[in-house]
Amino acid sequence: MTDHPKVKNYMTTEVDTVSPEKTVKDVIELIRGTGHDGFPVVENGKVTGYVSASGLLEKALGEKISSIMSRDVLVADMEMDMSDVARVIFRSGKSKLPVVDKSGHLRGIITNSDVIRSHIERTSPQKVWTLKKTLEAIHNIHVDVMRESVNIDELVPTQPKVYADELDGRIYELKKGLAEPIVVIRKTNKLILVDGHHRVIAAKKLGIKSMDAYVIPVSDEIHLGMERTAMSSGLHTLSDIKILDYAKHPLIEITKRLKKDDENGMTHVSQ
Structure with missing residues (x-):
């Protein structure tokens, strides 16, 4: 665009x-x-x-x-x-x-x-630009960014969990055609998912096989911290990602705590 x-x-x-x-x-x-x-x-x-x-x-x-x-x-x-x-x-x-x-x-x-979709697609490149600059600064390399479709079953996740309520939102967005592209780093035989875990799991639930993505190819010799963390966490495929129910979502926990405090007579002021 x-x-x-x-x-x-x-x-x-x-x-x-x-x-x-x-x-x-x-x-x-x-x-x-x-x-x-x-x-x-x-x-x-x-x-x-x-x-x-x-x-x-x-x-x-x-x-x-x-x-x-x-x-x-x-x-x-x-x-x-x-x-x-x-x-x-x-x-x-x-x-x-x-x-x-x-x-x-x-x-x-x-x-x-x-209109919403056009706004989403304009904000996504900023994330990619930040990742590109970070990779270049840390590893002293030059990387390119490509826009293409990727097979989601080939993705290696770097995030161990997603939240069920946010997942519902991503499913809605996908059905409406509003989801922004995911962000992926490509090595020779590996597609590392950097951003878009909720979107990818939502797509899998909907039976979607491929997704639009910003892809950054890097050499196999580049050792990525997120890649090491994923391996140590046992993340190899999308099925390794845990879906947490509503009660475990941090925002829900905060809401429950505030409600309990209110019942105990405490007053809260929103900032």
Whole structure:
């Protein structure tokens, strides 16, 4: 991605639409079939309106969409910066915008989830850059960073445990397409997982075989501290990672302790 990602980089190009001649009944069936709560109204390839689930309330089943659709439609241009479309979505309260070209033809749709995903992918490289600089400084080497898909079953973990509640969050993100790339160091016959243990375990639970990753290749002669720690901890495959239940999550423990203190008459002030 570029420093200024565009709408065209994140939009969904396959869009469910309706024509002005469709009826309320048709759209209700489309909502049931797709799970979406609104659709661009398209005629001759151009966006002429928008119909939402709330706009169907108390309407006759046979009423034409052309008579109830909103004609004042906010749209995004394919070349808009994602930061700009984020402002439009935030200020308008819309969850999605049709994307059009200069002639007004529908080319896709951009959602608030796409905005979040674009933000995640911009913050991830900072982690990778920090790791790259650390490796170069400690080992006096130059390393490159590549973006590719990796087989998660080949990953060697460096973290012995993950938390069940955070795992639930990562599963949700993966289902929504929001998870950021994992970070991996590659040796000749080894893929060392540096960042993304919750994401990887979540992917495994969902039956996902490969994941997007930032990969940093290093020589086998480089002795990594995290690699030695993983070996001494008996970490060889993802199955060696323990999933801790909610009661053992440190945030839950803090909450329980605060609650107990409150019951004993102590007062706490959040910083």
